[in-house]
Structure formats: C-alpha cells, structure tokens
Amino acid sequence: MSFIKFPQDFTWGVATSAYQIEGAWNEDGKGESIWDRFSRQKYAIRSGETGDVACDHYHRMEEDVALLKTLGVKSYRFSTAWTRILPEGTGEINPKGLDFYNRLVNALLTVGIEPVICLYHWDLPQAIQDRGGWNNRQTADWFAEYARVLFDHLGDRVKRWATFNEPWCTSFLGHGTGQFAPGICDFSEVYQSIHHQLLAHGKTVDVFRQNNYPGEIGIILNFEYATPASDSEADIAATKRYIDQYVSLFADPLFKSSYPQETMAFLGCMAPEIQSGDLEVISRPIDFLGINYYTSFVVAYDPNGGHFKFRTSPKTLPMWGHTEVNWGIYPMGLTETLITFQKNYGNPRMYVTENGCAAMDEPDEKGFVEDYQRINYIRAHLIAAQKAIQMGVNLQGYYYWSLLDNFEWAEGYRPRFGLCRVNYENGMRIPKKSFHWYQDVISN
Numbered sequence: 001m002s003f004i005k006f007p008q009d010f011t012w013g014v015a016t017s018a019y020q021i022e023g024a025w026n027e028d029g030k031g032e033s034i035w036d037r038f039s040r041q042k043y044a045i046r047s048g049e050t051g052d053v054a055c056d057h058y059h060r061m062e063e064d065v066a067l068l069k070t071l072g073v074k075s076y077r078f079s080t081a082w083t084r085i086l087p088e089g090t091g092e093i094n095p096k097g098l099d100f101y102n103r104l105v106n107a108l109l110t111v112g113i114e115p116v117i118c119l120y121h122w123d124l125p126q127a128i129q130d131r132g133g134w135n136n137r138q139t140a141d142w143f144a145e146y147a148r149v150l151f152d153h154l155g156d157r158v159k160r161w162a163t164f165n166e167p168w169c170t171s172f173l174g175h176g177t178g179q180f181a182p183g184i185c186d187f188s189e190v191y192q193s194i195h196h197q198l199l200a201h202g203k204t205v206d207v208f209r210q211n212n213y214p215g216e217i218g219i220i221l222n223f224e225y226a227t228p229a230s231d232s233e234a235d236i237a238a239t240k241r242y243i244d245q246y247v248s249l250f251a252d253p254l255f256k257s258s259y260p261q262e263t264m265a266f267l268g269c270m271a272p273e274i275q276s277g278d279l280e281v282i283s284r285p286i287d288f289l290g291i292n293y294y295t296s297f298v299v300a301y302d303p304n305g306g307h308f309k310f311r312t313s314p315k316t317l318p319m320w321g322h323t324e325v326n327w328g329i330y331p332m333g334l335t336e337t338l339i340t341f342q343k344n345y346g347n348p349r350m351y352v353t354e355n356g357c358a359a360m361d362e363p364d365e366k367g368f369v370e371d372y373q374r375i376n377y378i379r380a381h382l383i384a385a386q387k388a389i390q391m392g393v394n395l396q397g398y399y400y401w402s403l404l405d406n407f408e409w410a411e412g413y414r415p416r417f418g419l420c421r422v423n424y425e426n427g428m429r430i431p432k433k434s435f436h437w438y439q440d441v442i443s444n
C-alpha cells in the first residue's frame, strides 16, 4: 500500500454553516434572515423544506463538538448567523445569540480544536434586505459593524476569520437566477452586489487591522475548473468568460486592485458602480484565501446561453462519474485551480475550505452508511491537493464539507454531504464509514 504525505503542520478540518445546521430559527431573540423568509416561499425549496430545525445544532452543540473531537480534526470552520447577534442587522446586540457562539468557541478550545469563523454564509438579516440588501452600498458598513461586534467578543479566542463565503453564489444565484435567497432575478443587481460584498470585505479587514485584533483574516471563494468543448475560438473564448466570472471577477479586485477589463466591457451597462477609493479598500492585504472546490465543467459557446453566451456540461473522467447532485467528479480541477492562484495571484496562503461529495448514501437498518463513493471522492481530491503542494502551491489545510448531512439550500435535505448521517426524524447522528476513514487519514 502506498501513502501520500502531507506537511506535519497541515490543517485538517471540517466545515458547516449556520443556516444549514443550527435550526432554532426564531429562538432566543434571533431575527429573521433572508433564508428564513425565502425558504417559506412556495416552490423555492424542493419539497417545501426549511432550515427551521435543520440538524438542531443549536440544541445539540455539545454533542457535535464531541463528534469533532472523536473525528480528530485540528480545526472547525463554522459561520455565525448575523441575525443571532444583531436581530435587525444593526443596532441592539442580542446577548443570547452571542452567548451561543461564546459557548461553542469555548467548547472547541476545551477539546483542542481551533475555531475558524466565517462571518457571512448567505443569511443576511431580512431587515437589511428590506433596506436594499447587497444592492445598497450602506450594507457594506453595516456588515463591518456586525463584524466588529464579533471581533470584540470572540477575538481574544478566535484567531482565524473569513469575511465571506462564496460571494459568487450570493450574487449570481441570489440576485441573478433567483434560485437562492433573496430570490431576485435581475442580472443588473448581480455585479453591484458583488462589488458591495467585496467592499464590505475590505472595510472589515480595515476594522480588523485598525483595532489590532490578534490573528488572521481572509475570504472564501468558490471555483469551478473548466475546459473548452472544442478547439474553436468561440468555445475557447466562452471558457475564458466562464472562468473569469469565478476567478478574475473576484480575485483581480482582491489581489490586483482592479476589475478585469474584458469582463467589465462585456457587462456594459450591467457593470457595477464603483466609487473612487473602493478598489483600494477591497484590495487590502489578506492573510489567506479559502478555496471551495467541488466540480468542473466543459464549456461551449452558445448564442442563447444568457448574457455570457455559454452552455456547460459536467466534466468528469471515465470511471468517476457524478455525485448525487450530478456534479462531475474531476479532482484534477482542484490542482488546476490552486495552480491558477499560484501563477496569477502571487501564491497566497491557501486552504481548501470546502470540498465534498453528495453520495448515494444507503443506510442499513441501524442507519450506518458504507459510503465508499464519498471516500473515493475525498481520497482523489486529497491526492490532487497534495500534487499542488508538490508543485509549490502554498496550501496549508483541507476542510471537508461537511461534518453532518444538512440543509442543502434550494435542494432541501435530499443531498447528503455529511461524514455523519443525520436522521431528521429524531436528530440522531450516525458516523458513516467516511467518518472513520477521515479519522484515520488525520491520525496517520
């Protein structure tokens, strides 16, 4: 048997997000978020499910920390719900909301696990949405204020912060296609909301640095690797447009203090309004970049393919196939994505902050799942990550998505990404085969 080796201090972790696991959507003073509102809309979520209860993590937090301890991870990435801290988005702090995260952080530290907080995993306060949400420039300031509350209360113990998770999804799926909250279908809002999220990120980095909070701050972006369907110029150009809207549209302003000219020209009147000085704020140096990678696509030019004029199909390899959500499995796409940042963006310190597989889980009568598809998926992506390290990529850690099966947004509870099966009828967690396998990987 051959082993691949990771650096001794490589960070092994798992990730979750507030709305997907916490439940307790209106308890202890929590305010309404855009996902609380959106999930109640008819036809928004497959089979009409909501995150009202989810994995009930809010009430089972100690049990989940015990699972993390058994798993042996060094680090746990979770998100805080803005509406638990500031129910109306601004103004009065809700002490019970803060207390929950306080207890979570303390419980993690007690068992030697590093807490990593992501400040925004899509659950904007509804009160802020009612004031224009990410289309309103002021939301950037409100976000930085919310961040400050958390830095003030948890900053003595939490040493790694991410501002945003996947602003691409918030903008494209939340404001463009309307598949995600707040359910807006208006492409002209997509780019303005990207700009305002990036601005909020920059302003938050400023708050963090100016007040000398200890520790590190970064951002988490999602990427899909893509290759052209043919050698035709049109397919090659379409593939570049596809990659640009994931990579350069975000990474250029963050790392190069400019938006990609070609993309901006393509957007025409949909290009965002940018004020002088914005790009300077957006490009404040960060300590790390989080990369979320799941899948890759083959891209072809298509005159009817929306304003970017492309059509995609899942990219995979013979024998690999697709995950349960029909994402093509293409581990090399992870290596390629990491190398893009090494080559074009100065090889920043990176973490794979999400990578995971919705496998065709089939529990036995005790609820145990022998999820070899998930194990193979993770193994292949770890090999791809390790290959990138060998090529000089500054990759420092890997977080599997996710610790638990959870609320998969518009798809509801059907796709299961967890290392632990959740029985949604009674909340019971049952570690899957992949849990034990990952435990072995970490300890060896």
Ligand code: GCO
Pocket (backbone or CB within 6 Å): 017, 020, 165, 166, 169, 222, 292, 354, 401, 408, 409, 417
């Ligand atoms: C995302 C989010 C997660 C998802 C996971 C699986 O990448 O969409 O960060 O919340 O649940 O990626 O789709």
